Amino acid sequence: MSKWKGIANTAATAVCLAALALPARAETLTFVSWMKGEPGYGDWWNEVIAKFESEHPGVEVEMTKVERSTYADTMFTMFAGGSPPDIVHLAAFEYQPFADEGWLEDLGPWIERAGLDLNGWAGQETCEWKGQTYCLMLLYTAYIFAYNEQALNEAGVENLPSDWESFLDAARKATRDTDGDGVTDVYGLGLDTTGGTNMMHDMLHFVLDAGGAWTVDGEPAFDSPAVVEALTRWKTLVDEKLTPRDTPSGDLRQLMVEGRLAMRLDGPWIYNILKGAEPEIAENLKLAPSPFSPPVGGTSNVIGMPAELAPEKKELVWEFIATVASAEMQQRFAQLGSSPAPRPGLDYTKEIETIPYFELFAQANDAAAAAGVDRLPKGLEIEFNEVAKVVHREVQGMLIEDRDPAETGQAIQTAVEAILQ
Amino acid sequence: MNWPKGSTASVIDFSSPRHRTKFGYLLMAPAVILMALIIVYPILLSVDISLQDVRIARVGGASEPWTLANYRWLATSAEFWNAVFVTIKLVAVVGGVSLAIGLGTALLVNQRFKGRSVARLLVALPWAVPEVVAVVIWAWMLDSSFGIINWALQVSGLLSAPVEFASNATAAFFAVSAVMIWKGYPFVSIMLLAGLQSIPEEHHQAAQVDGASTWQRFLYITLPGLAPVIGVTMVMTTLWVFRDFAIIFVLTRGGPIGATSTLSILTWEQSFGFFRMGQGAAVGVVTMIICALISRALVGRFAQSVH
Numbered sequence: 170m171s172k173w174k175g176i177a178n179t180a181a182t183a184v185c186l187a188a189l190a191l192p193a194r195a196e197t198l199t200f201v202s203w204m205k206g207e208p209g210y211g212d213w214w215n216e217v218i219a220k221f222e223s224e225h226p227g228v229e230v231e232m233t234k235v236e237r238s239t240y241a242d243t244m245f246t247m248f249a250g251g252s253p254p255d256i257v258h259l260a261a262f263e264y265q266p267f268a269d270e271g272w273l274e275d276l277g278p279w280i281e282r283a284g285l286d287l288n289g290w291a292g293q294e295t296c297e298w299k300g301q302t303y304c305l306m307l308l309y310t311a312y313i314f315a316y317n318e319q320a321l322n323e324a325g326v327e328n329l330p331s332d333w334e335s336f337l338d339a340a341r342k343a344t345r346d347t348d349g350d351g352v353t354d355v356y357g358l359g360l361d362t363t364g365g366t367n368m369m370h371d372m373l374h375f376v377l378d379a380g381g382a383w384t385v386d387g388e389p390a391f392d393s394p395a396v397v398e399a400l401t402r403w404k405t406l407v408d409e410k411l412t413p414r415d416t417p418s419g420d421l422r423q424l425m426v427e428g429r430l431a432m433r434l435d436g437p438w439i440y441n442i443l444k445g446a447e448p449e450i451a452e453n454l455k456l457a458p459s460p461f462s463p464p465v466g467g468t469s470n471v472i473g474m475p476a477e478l479a480p481e482k483k484e485l486v487w488e489f490i491a492t493v494a495s496a497e498m499q500q501r502f503a504q505l506g507s508s509p510a511p512r513p514g515l516d517y518t519k520e521i522e523t524i525p526y527f528e529l530f531a532q533a534n535d536a537a538a539a540a541g542v543d544r545l546p547k548g549l550e551i552e553f554n555e556v557a558k559v560v561h562r563e564v565q566g567m568l569i570e571d572r573d574p575a576e577t578g579q580a581i582q583t584a585v586e587a588i589l590q
Numbered sequence: 591m592n593w594p595k596g597s598t599a600s601v602i603d604f605s606s607p608r609h610r611t612k613f614g615y616l617l618m619a620p621a622v623i624l625m626a627l628i629i630v631y632p633i634l635l636s637v638d639i640s641l642q643d644v645r646i647a648r649v650g651g652a653s654e655p656w657t658l659a660n661y662r663w664l665a666t667s668a669e670f671w672n673a674v675f676v677t678i679k680l681v682a683v684v685g686g687v688s689l690a691i692g693l694g695t696a697l698l699v700n701q702r703f704k705g706r707s708v709a710r711l712l713v714a715l716p717w718a719v720p721e722v723v724a725v726v727i728w729a730w731m732l733d734s735s736f737g738i739i740n741w742a743l744q745v746s747g748l749l750s751a752p753v754e755f756a757s758n759a760t761a762a763f764f765a766v767s768a769v770m771i772w773k774g775y776p777f778v779s780i781m782l783l784a785g786l787q788s789i790p791e792e793h794h795q796a797a798q799v800d801g802a803s804t805w806q807r808f809l810y811i812t813l814p815g816l817a818p819v820i821g822v823t824m825v826m827t828t829l830w831v832f833r834d835f836a837i838i839f840v841l842t843r844g845g846p847i848g849a850t851s852t853l854s855i856l857t858w859e860q861s862f863g864f865f866r867m868g869q870g871a872a873v874g875v876v877t878m879i880i881c882a883l884i885s886r887a888l889v890g891r892f893a894q895s896v897h
Contacts (some may be wrong), residue, residue, distance in 0.1 A: 242862040249648050249867075266865055270646055344769035351754075352744050353735065362757075364845065407798035429736075555864040565846040569759060 183251070196228045200256040201244070204470075205234035207222040213498075221492045228485060230256070237418075241554075251501035253475040255486050261295050261306065261468035262366060262545040262553055268303040269551060274474045277299040279487045285393070286493060287512035292468035295365035295510045295543065298550075304471035306511050307502075310465030311533035311542075312374070312459055313526070316441050319453040320355055320431035327571065330432075330460040330474055340411040342429035342550055343490055353410065359404070359421035359433040361487060364561030366416045366553065370465060370544050372560070375399035377542060378461035385549030391560075391581040400567065400574035407568055425454065434459055436469070437530045438510035456526045458533060466537020466564040503527075509534055552588050559584040619635040640871035647867040660872035670873065671855040672848045679763070680852060681831045684770045688827055689820070691771065692778025697812075699779075700786045710783075717776035725840040728769045732756075732841070752840070755841075759849035761841045766850045769837050772828060777821050785819030786812070825888045832881050 171247050175283055200218075204210045218230045233254075235243045247253045248267065248482040257273065267273050280302060281285065287293050288419040288489035288494040292309030296302055316329065322344040340357030360549075361367040369383075376382060381395020406412055413424065422442050433439065441453040454509040458464070472493060474486040492498055499512035504521050511555060520527045549556050567577040604613035604802070664670045670694045699710045716724065732755040740752035755765040758807050789812065797807045835854045838844060843850035844859065851859075853873055861870025863873040 242792055245646065245865060247863065249646060251650060253646070270648075350745055351750075356735070364843065414754050415734050424736075485665070552864075558859070558863065561845070562847055565757065569757065569846060 180462055196482070196539045198228065198230045198255040198416045198482070198489065199256065200230050200232045201235050201254040202258045203235055203237040203240050203248070204258075205232050207438075207444070209438065209440075209506045213502050217493055217498055217555065218507070219487075220498065221489050223487065224295070224492070225488065230489065237419075244558075245392070248475070251477075252318045253477075255474070255478060255482055257304075257473045257475060257488055259304070259471055259473070259567060260291070262305055262550070263572075264296075264471050264473065265298055265550040268298040268301075268322045272476055273303040273405075274476045274483065275303065276305065276473065276487075276490075278443070279490075283491060284460055284550060285491070289523050291509075291511035291538070292543075293511070295468040295545070296471055298529070304473035305494060306467035306468055307464050308495070308506070308508070309467065309511055309534060309538065310436050310508055310530070311464045311471055311537035312370075312434050312436055313439075313529060313533050314457045314459045315425060315443065316455055316457065317425065317428060317453050318455050321429070324357075324431065329457055332460055333375070335404065336432075336460050337402075340406065340432065341409065343536070344409075344411045348414070352527075355429055355431060356413050356424070357431050358406060359416070359424060359430045360406060361416070361418045361421060362407060362565045363417045364565075366544075366558050366585055368561060368564075369553075370401055371418075372403055373465045373544060374459070375402045377463055377465060377540075383546035389549065389556075389582055389585045390579040391585055392575075396581075397575045397578045400564070400577055403564065404574055426450070434465070437506070437526070437533075439546050440507050440526055456529060458529065458536075462536075463540035463542050463545060464533050464537050465542075466534065466542045474512075477567075528532060549585070549589075555588050556585050559588070561570055597716060635877075636871045636874050639867055640875045642868050644868045645865050647871070657842055660868045664868055664872050664876060668765055669848065669851070669856060673851050673853045673873070676763075676848070676850060678850040680767060680770070680850075681828050683767045684831050685827050686772060687767070687771045688775040688778045689824065691775040692823075693782055693816075695775070695779045696782035696786055713779050714776045716772050717780070718774075721773060721836050722840065724773060725769060725837050728772075729840055732765055736854060757846050759846055762846055762849050766838055766841055769841060770831065770834065773837065774827055777830075780826060781819055781823040782816060785816045788819075789815035823887055827887050828884055828888070832877060832884075853880075 176520050183189065202214065204214055209250060214232065218232060221230060222228060224304070239556075240260070244253070244259065244267070246256075248270070248571040253272065257267070260308050264268070264273070276296075287305075290306060292306040296306055301523060314329070320343055321339060324339070324345060326339045330339045335432060343355065343357035344353060345355050346352060361371045373383070376396055376399040379395035379398035381393050382390060383396070384390055384391070407414070413421070413430075416424070418435075421430060422435065422439055425433050425439070426446040428446070440456060444451065446454055472482040472490055474483060474490070477487065487575065494512065496512065496515065500515055502510040503515060504524070505516060507520075509515075509517065509527075517527065519533075545553060546556075563577050563581045563584070566572055566580075569574055593624070593891060602609050603613070604610065604616075635649070638653070641656040641657045641658070644654050695713045699706060700711055703709075730741075732739065734752055734754040734756060737752075737755075740749070740791050743749040753761050755761050755889045793811050793815070795806055797811055800811070832852075833854055834852075835858060838850050838852060838855055842850045844855040854877065857870050857877065859870075859874045860873060
């Protein structure tokens with residue numbers, strides 16, 4: 170009997186040890202992102218996930234792609250339905266309504282507990298909403314000038330544009346019907362005229378260059394002389410058909426890859442996209458500083474966690490965020506994303522040597538940051554989508570009905586003030 | 591079964607006339623409960639949200655007190671009245687043209703001729719293509735700068751400049767209408783073909799013997815025979831135009847300057863574009879009421895015409 174008792178005890182001990190040796194619990198963290206599969210940033214996320222999973226055996230991060238165009242809707246539906254993803258990835262200009270609804274965890278205590286020093290972390294102040302920290306900034310970036318050297322040379326553009334006049338001149342010259350069939354084959358410029366936040370960003374180049382901003386001290390300034398000047402420039406470019414109409418940003422980048430667009434102002438992400446062009450086109454696709462001053466810049470995307478999450482999951486999500494914020498992963502961000510990471514104090518010597526435009530991106534970031542530029546207008550954070558819709562509607566009216574830009578600016582101002590009431 | 595001593599359990603005999611209806615209700619109960627869950631509950635939820643002054647409604651969350659603020663906004667909103675007008679215009683154009691083309695093609699493929707099966711297949715083809723796939727292809731074809739339609743019109747010399755289908759209010763409305771007609775007429779055609787085949791051939795033969803012309807036979811035999819089918823088909827087409835979202839969203843997103851902004855687009859825009867879910871739900875509820883009234887009126891009218 171004692172023999173059987175001994176065997177039973179041994180077996181029980183073995184089972185207990187085996188159970189201890191196994192992960193505490195197989196856990197899956199859900200993570201929704203529009204960046205999955207993107208060259209550069211998508212690769213970086215894969216590395217972050219791999220590192221996190223290797224450090225947390227038994228924990229799996231399930232990353233799902235949702236298209237950028239429907240991203241905010243999807244996330245709102247998930248949150249409103251009570252089933253948000255465990256790891257929350259949002260654009261910097263769209264997280265505020267989530268925070269405002271109380272859906273995001275205040276990361277302040279987590280940051281303090283981990284001793285994470287965010288001094289100098291680029292764009293982190295955008296993550297402050299009503300006195301609390303709801304996210305970690307993943308990218309602060311500035312726009313640069315992408316151009317097709319061959320298209321500009323063939324059009325007789327000798328020097329790269331350095332101001333509005335030379336920019337307009339280059340766009341006019343580079344818009345051409347190359348085969349004589351009466352149809353434009355190469356457009357001088359790519360502007361997103363489809364509305365939404367991308368159109369606002371594309372217009373902002375001209376607003377900033379004219380010395381203005383969408384808001385001044387948090388108040389809308391759409392009837393200011395700078396915005397009226399920007400509207401005038403926009404009208405000129407679109408009326409003269411120097412840009413493809415109704416083409417979203419993604420398609421404009423593709424047109425650039427196909428050699429059918431001579432110029433585009435875009436973020437550093439365009440570098441990785443242009444690398445996908447056919448070799449004979451890729452060799453002509455180059456980047457330079459924006460001809461406008463200051464360049465459009467701003468916060469790009471953030472990471473956070475839902476407020477209503479089980480405590481043990483919150484721990485895991487925070488550890489995921491900590492992995493993202495680690496020096497090692499931030500350095501990889503710079504390497505794979507080909508642009509400076511938000512974490513301060515990283516050594517970019519290697520990146521500057523190996524990534525052709527890394528220094529250009531860093532200088533553009535500095536210029537935008539020094540001018541205090543952010544794509545998201547202060548004071549319009551919650552209503553930005555609605556404001557973008559108003560701007561699109563009034564700009565369309567200006568173009569279709571040939572309205573005066575000053576009148577359009579006034580109409581936008583009135584409509585935005587009505588929204589804010 | 592052995593009942594315990596002294597038990598007074600009774601057994602309902604569902605076969606008896608007295609309990610027969612109960613058995614019917616019992617059998618229907620699962621389906622009714624399921625219907626209530628998947629149809630009635632969302633409707634009630636929409637009505638509930640439309641009566642709350644909320645930006646973001648959360649299922650199962652705390653509710654705001656009921657108010658008519660969203661309906662007051664509807665009454666004074668230029669966007670809402672524009673959406674009503676655009677929807678009515680779209681229903682008239684898409685419904686009318688779809689009916690005309692659907693009836694024409696149904697009459698055509700109802701004739702006996704070589705290749706009739708292929709013709710019927712071609713008529714029904716647009717209906718079989720998934721809507722989003724079809725609309726994305728149309729969006730490419732209608733692209734202002736690189737679309738094949740503009741290219742063909744320019745190269746053939748019919749146009750000197752491209753038509754900006756998404757930037758010209760009139761062109762955008764007709765582009766949306768054309769794609770909706772292309773997608774919607776096969777349904778009308780299939781329904782009317784089925785209706786045509788249900789009209790007894792003897793009626794036509796008797797009229798022919800009595801000397802009725804082709805036009806008279808169409809007017810006094812075919813059309814009255816088709817009336818109930820036309821009624822149901824028009825109700826379904828109207829409801830489809832009212833609720834269709836994908837075609838307009840992919841092609842124009844309701845623009846330019848609201849030229850294609852229908853009630854369904856406005857519902858989405860308020861709810862998910864601007865996150866004013868109370869207002870979005872109010873638009874949805876009003877749309878539902880309009881659809882119910884139209885359905886009732888059309889079905890009632892065509893049912894009367896049959897009798």
